Amino acid sequence: MKRKVKILGTGSYVPKRIVNAQEIDVIIGKTEGWSEKKSGVKQRYFVEDETASYMGAEAAKSAIEDANISLSDLDCIISASGTNEQAIPCNAALIQKQLGLEGSGIPCFDFNSTCLSFVTALDMMSYAIDQRRFQHVLIVSSEISSVGLNWSQHESSILFGDGACAFILSHSNEASGIIASKMETYSEGAIFSEIRGGGTKIHPKNYSEQSANDFLFDMDGRAIFKLSYKKLPDFLEGLFNQTGLTVQDMQMVIPHQASKSAMNIIRKKLGVKEERFMSIIENYGNVIAASIPLAFHEAIRAGKLKRGDLILFLGTSAGLSIGGIILEY
Amino acid sequence: MKRKVKILGTGSYVPKRIVNAQEIDVIIGKTEGWSEKKSGVKQRYFVEDETASYMGAEAAKSAIEDANISLSDLDCIISASGTNEQAIPCNAALIQKQLGLEGSGIPCFDFNSTCLSFVTALDMMSYAIDQRRFQHVLIVSSEISSVGLNWSQHESSILFGDGACAFILSHSNEASGIIASKMETYSEGAIFSEIRGGGTKIHPKNYSEQSANDFLFDMDGRAIFKLSYKKLPDFLEGLFNQTGLTVQDMQMVIPHQASKSAMNIIRKKLGVKEERFMSIIENYGNVIAASIPLAFHEAIRAGKLKRGDLILFLGTSAGLSIGGIILEY
Structure with a gap:
């Protein structure tokens, strides 16, 4: 509901x-x-x-x-x-x-x-x-x-x-609302994107030249993509099955701005045309969790979305997690 | 509801x-x-x-x-x-x-x-x-x-x-459920309990002998107590007004285990007897967010609570925030 x-x-x-x-x-x-x-x-x-x-x-x-x-x-x-x-x-x-x-x-x-x-x-x-x-x-x-x-x-x-x-x-x-949502976490991919330090395991007081990299972002992009790409079809099926909708009913897909190449492959996999797949990575890079709302905000500012449009938010994160929301704007 | x-x-x-x-x-x-x-x-x-x-x-x-x-x-x-x-x-x-x-x-x-x-x-x-x-x-x-x-x-x-x-x-x-809840944050008290470092403002790479204390917990207990004690009466009124209940209807109050002296003053302010105010700080200290669930868990293990009992969770946190939940166990 x-x-x-x-x-x-x-x-x-x-x-x-x-x-x-x-x-x-x-x-x-x-x-x-x-x-x-x-x-x-x-x-x-x-x-x-x-x-x-x-x-x-x-x-x-x-x-x-x-x-x-x-x-x-x-x-x-x-x-x-x-x-x-x-x-x-x-x-x-x-x-x-x-x-x-x-x-x-x-x-x-x-x-x-x-x-x-x-x-x-x-x-x-x-x-x-x-x-x-x-x-x-x-x-x-x-x-x-x-x-x-x-x-x-x-x-x-x-x-x-x-x-x-x-x-x-x-x-x-009003008609606006969240129609469906889903999240999945596969911690088999937890080590694919990490900052190992900064918490209780490697406290900042252990900072040294040798440990410096533990306090910086460490990512295996290929492994992230491989795992999330494998999980994506079932994930999307589970998400859309909650509705009578398909991805083609979406006025716009707002993906996490992970990397341009990954976004391109996902877009083709979804079978969505470029004009319906919002990309702002060219001008902002990957702004972590701000990526999806910022891409949505930019789509509105550019006049690409209006009230009543159906929209898919779709992203991945460290964890490794996949998340999606289908909403009526 | x-x-x-x-x-x-x-x-x-x-x-x-x-x-x-x-x-x-x-x-x-x-x-x-x-x-x-x-x-x-x-x-x-x-x-x-x-x-x-x-x-x-x-x-x-x-x-x-x-x-x-x-x-x-x-x-x-x-x-x-x-x-x-x-x-x-x-x-x-x-x-x-x-x-x-x-x-x-x-x-x-x-x-x-x-x-x-x-x-x-x-x-x-x-x-x-x-x-x-x-x-x-x-x-x-x-x-x-x-x-x-x-x-x-x-x-x-x-x-x-x-x-x-x-x-x-x-x-x-079944009858179990959350009857009412409330949270308030007063960031005028944000500096009363802090770890200033470890995030993006003072990144671990800035760790040094001089900055070491920025990465450790810093608390002004008196200021926290003063602000939260001042806000507590209205907070509790707002919480209990959602229900037809009073604090005397609670089988047990499970407070955050902040400090023994603060807990004693709050207990007296609430007018609750010692046996209805769960304290585990003697044996565990303040276990941050684990304090309230652990006190509840210990109350159950000690046979002090049974299904159907009404319980108040009540705590404060850095922020400064006050939070409470009235539930039927």
């Missing part, structure tokens, strides 16, 4: 500093054109002085304006990011503070399923909103990947960017 | 190593008896070789046995902890792997609201379970505080312990 939620507004923030493919080529010591050819990323943004909570709050303010509500209308603030600003407290509380809502009492907490964090938060919160626990929930994904990249691992370091995106997810008795 | 969920089973795991108050006195250079008098903690457990995912999986296995279901009956695995094993992937995926479910596809993700993570997960997942998205959800809190304590900050370091607790939360048409 469709969960009665509506994406009332969206907003984004990107850091001031644009980093183009040529700059990346220099960093990694390759000839000009190498990183763009390999990753499909023409440019991405890296933070200068911006913090995750600052970016998240800026994206949130835009989403609030877009939704035509006030800050005081919010009754829940959620951070749904693969990266955190600090170990304690949760990002959502830091975003609340940045929004000047420090005395409001609006509940704040975080979801984490790495690149799928936003999709998971949207999926799970739709039940609480449908049941009228909350009227207007702010879901923010604010990601700083640049600080944790391993520049000696070219395959991963050339892909990522920083940025934030926010949705206002609201209760609605 | 009561959400149709039932705590079908509970389980716990504590590390092999017991650390008594005398050992703590030696670590912090105080005379024997000082730390116990100050904190009320006679002993706590610290990990030796245990990881968070190992402890979480052990607690989960006990809960599954207690619930009389099989591993394969799980349809969602959630980690609800204030600490993480590693930065990527999420704890829940690592717990799935420890459980030997790496090929199962069971969805895995994390909630984080620091010490309230478990309460938040219970609260939010109750909507998805009530709406039949899931039948049996494993919620695990597995905490390793010992690695992040600042032994020069006596006020906080003498309080904490390590350990894990797990619930099987299941759909049920």
